[in-house]
Amino acid sequence: MDCDKCGASAVMHAAYSGLHLCERHFLRSVEKRVKRRIREDALIDNRTTPDDPETWVIGLSGGKDSVVLTDLLYDTFAEDPRIELVALTIHEGIEGYRDASVDACVELTDGMELRHEVVSYASEFDLEMDSVAESDPENMAPCAYCGVFRRDILSRYAEQYGADKLLTGHNLDDEAQTALMNVLEGDVKQIAKHFDASLGPFPDRPSGSNNEPFVPRAKPLRDIPEKEVALYAHLKDLPVHMAECPHASEAYRGEIQELLLGLESKHPGTRHSIMAGYEEIAHVVAEQYDTDEQPDLQDCERCGSPTTGDICRKCQLVESIHTA
16 A cells, blocks of 8 residues: 555554555654644643753663653654653563663663663662562562562652653553553542543643652653554664563453454554543543542651551562562
């Protein structure tokens, strides 16, 4: 097929829009949608100036999503004196997997001359995910441990670097899966938390939320389907580590992923429709829970991180692992 824009040979067909696009117009389409999301989510505060710039920390794993996000943000803001970009990579200690992805991160950021920080579980918690997955003292999936540790490092280091925003590479498929999981589980509080943490324009997020002590998050790729992110990385020849984590075991999310892929194949646009409706519902729910009594946050007795109890979940897990 030929490109609907210029007649050149098309490299992709977006069934949800009906468009056939050549390489040039496909790349431009992704870039336009990401820039539109940045505008619609009001990522740049009106008060931001070159004399008082914002710092954005990017969670850079070396996978396609975070690499494409970093590339797009660098192309857009490298010359903008209002925005300072910092890439943060986390080394979990997974043999034969994370070293290769860190290499991809280094190759990408060196080519950009972008500030790049690498933090490891070994240096932060004196542990590595390979040994955690083997011992499993809490009888949990490895992803459950890793999620707690990654969120802790991202939040703490974003704050340490003086970040105004923490940006992650979640794509449309990721967000639609999360939305459907929250709905199917009937988790209304999680729907409210999802909106408040990372959906919708920043001015619309409830101001009295539980997330107030944390650096706010944004997901500029959340309108871009996963396959289009992968195609963008391929066409731009970006250094991407494509291997899947050997400890990945999110069985339920995998079922939701297959369900959504099937629905999208039969009914193009399903993912976009889910997110459009979900975001409206989540906004209403978030406003409702913002008026309710919220649990008080206090400093963890061991690390000082905000928590609802005396000891945060991260410190509980680290202790459990070291005493196993």
